[in-house]
Amino acid sequence: MIKVIAAEHEAAASKLDQVPAPRAPEIAFAGRSNVGKSSLLNMVLSRKGLARTSNTPGRTRQIHLFGATVEREKKGADGEPAKERLDLVLVDLPGYGYAKVSKSESASWRPLIEGFLRARPVLRALVVLVDIRRGVEEEERDLLEFMAKVRPDVRVLIVATKVDKLSLSARKPAIRKLGEAAGLRVLGVSAETGLGREEVWGAVLGAVALDGPIV
Ligand SMILES: Nc1nc2c(ncn2[C@@H]2O[C@H](COP(=O)(O)OP(=O)(O)OP(=O)(O)O)[C@@H](O)[C@H]2O)c(=O)[nH]1
Ligand SMILES: [Mg+2]
Incomplete structure (x- = not known):
């Protein structure tokens, strides 16, 4: 069970040079507008x-x-339960692929997102969110390709969001289909019900060496 001891908003940046210097391992969340990035962030941090x-x-x-x-x-080393604390930075990236935003504005996001992903040496994992009802499209394929080429050191995790929108029996096949399309393991989550929280933490903490900075 992962307990969040503290969580706070640290910075907002509309340009790369406004992003503060790295201070802890980072986990970024990317995905189409409205897919549920900010909701998932709140869910994993248990902070509505x-x-x-x-x-x-x-x-x-x-x-x-x-x-x-x-x-x-x-x-612990003696077999007794021990508590371990870790400092992390979670990054909510701007959504992409929203047609109603002006072309120039949406075009400005891609260099910002890609520039961030390229520039952060402390980035350990990228969570790519995909709506379970929608699946992997061109933007997701581009992003996965970009990461494989530019940041092969970063763990990429696909998360299928809003699984509560599908019936129990429809979830598994949809997640399997998504996994096949992405060529990666997919975790199903619901920010509404909290489903998948521990699994996301498991994957994220697996990417962040836990023998790292203990506070
Ligand atoms: N049913 C359901 N709704 C969700 C879930 N996650 C998010 N939503 C809803 O989807 C809408 C968008 O959620 P956000 O978290 O703001 O999405 P976002 O990806 O951060 O969107 P942008 O910031 O615009 O890129 C909100 O109305 C949420 O309440 C979920 O797991 N289940
Ligand atoms: Mg958001």
């Missing part, structure tokens, strides 16, 4: 309303950095 969410696609137009201290139990 920390990242602003909205029904209106295109809500998050800047890069937002959230500092978090998490704690998990693990077995």
Whole structure:
């Protein structure tokens, strides 16, 4: 069980040079507008309303950095349970692929997102969100290709969002189909019900060496 000891909004940047210098391992969340990035961030951090969410696609137009201290139990050297704390930065990236935003504005996001992903040596994992009802499209394929080429050192995780929108029996096949299209393992989540929270943390913390900075 992952406990979030502290979480706070640290910075918002509309340009790369406004992003603060790296201070802790980073986990970034990317995906189409309205896919549920900010909601998932709040869900994993157990903080409703920390990242602003909205029904209106295109809500998050800047890069937002959230500092978090998490704690998990693990077995100590003597076999007794021990607590381990880790400082992390979670990054809410602007959504892409929203047609109603002006061309010039949406075009300006790609260099910002790609520039960020390229520039952060502390980036350990990228969570790519895909709506379970929608599947992998051109933008996701481009992003996965970009990461494989430019940041092969970063773990990429696909998360299928809004699984609560599908019936129980429809979820597994949809997730399997998504995994086949992406060629990667897919975790199903629901920010509404909290489904998948531990699995996302498991994958994220697996990418961040836990023998890293202990606070
Ligand atoms: N049913 C359901 N709705 C969700 C879920 N996650 C997000 N939503 C809803 O989807 C809408 C968009 O969520 P956001 O988290 O703001 O999406 P975003 O990806 O951050 O969007 P942008 O900031 O515009 O890129 C909101 O109305 C959320 O309440 C989910 O797991 N289930
Ligand atoms: Mg958002």
